[in-house]
Amino acid sequence: MVRSESNIYLVKFIREMQVKLEAIPTLGAIVYNAIVKRILSKTELEIAQKVTQRIKKGVLIDIGSGTGYLSIEIGKKAPQLNIYGIDLSRKMVEIASGHAKAFENVKFKLANAAELPFEDDSIDFIISTGSFHHWKHPIKIFNECYRVLKTNGEAWIYDGCSNPPNEEVIKLKRKYSGFKYPILTQIQKLHGFNWEEYNTKIKNLLEHTKFKKNFQMVLTDGWMKMVLKK
């Protein structure tokens, strides 16, 4: 078997495992905690910046909050915003809660986003990074987002795009120098979908949620950003 073919099978296998497990297991959470800050911190800081330009108070949930880095950065920039990070992995919730001890407005809960532990129309904003490709029941989760969001509330769901167009690749190479760019490329390959999948399968899936046609997909920094409006 040629190398590129075995690579395709490996990527396919890892993607299928991510959905099968859905929650990141304990060892995965420990490894993720050790590397995520180095590789993704720049992108997540920028996302925190964009989120807090858009909303400064109210209630925000971060779906699949992982080690909590993004939730905490948002919480630091917007102290009047109450943030709940939701994750299906017990270890991730434990790690994130440890990181957030100093921030009263940032809390983490063990829960499945397919059954969000919030009242109808109670949430101002939803954010999620790198979690969507794990979801076993994405339509259910999007409909839960719709249920808990207040009218005019938005959900920004980011996930990897494994084959961004050339102009995006040039920008990314400029931004992530040295060892970071090749690692980021691998992360994007394993965490998300390709450009064609977003424009067919994922678009179709979103049209079957309560958001219907009320969404946009924008490629930004090698991530696909899905903006959903209630």
Ligand SMILES: C[S@@+](CC[C@H](N)C(=O)[O-])C[C@H]1O[C@@H](n2cnc3c(N)ncnc32)[C@H](O)[C@@H]1O
């Ligand atoms: C790759 S990590 C991303 C973590 C973090 N958002 C980041 O950007 O670093 C994906 C996270 O989503 C969580 N997750 C997957 N499916 C979930 C679900 N249905 N409900 C809540 N969390 C989920 C996993 O346990 C994992 O911690």
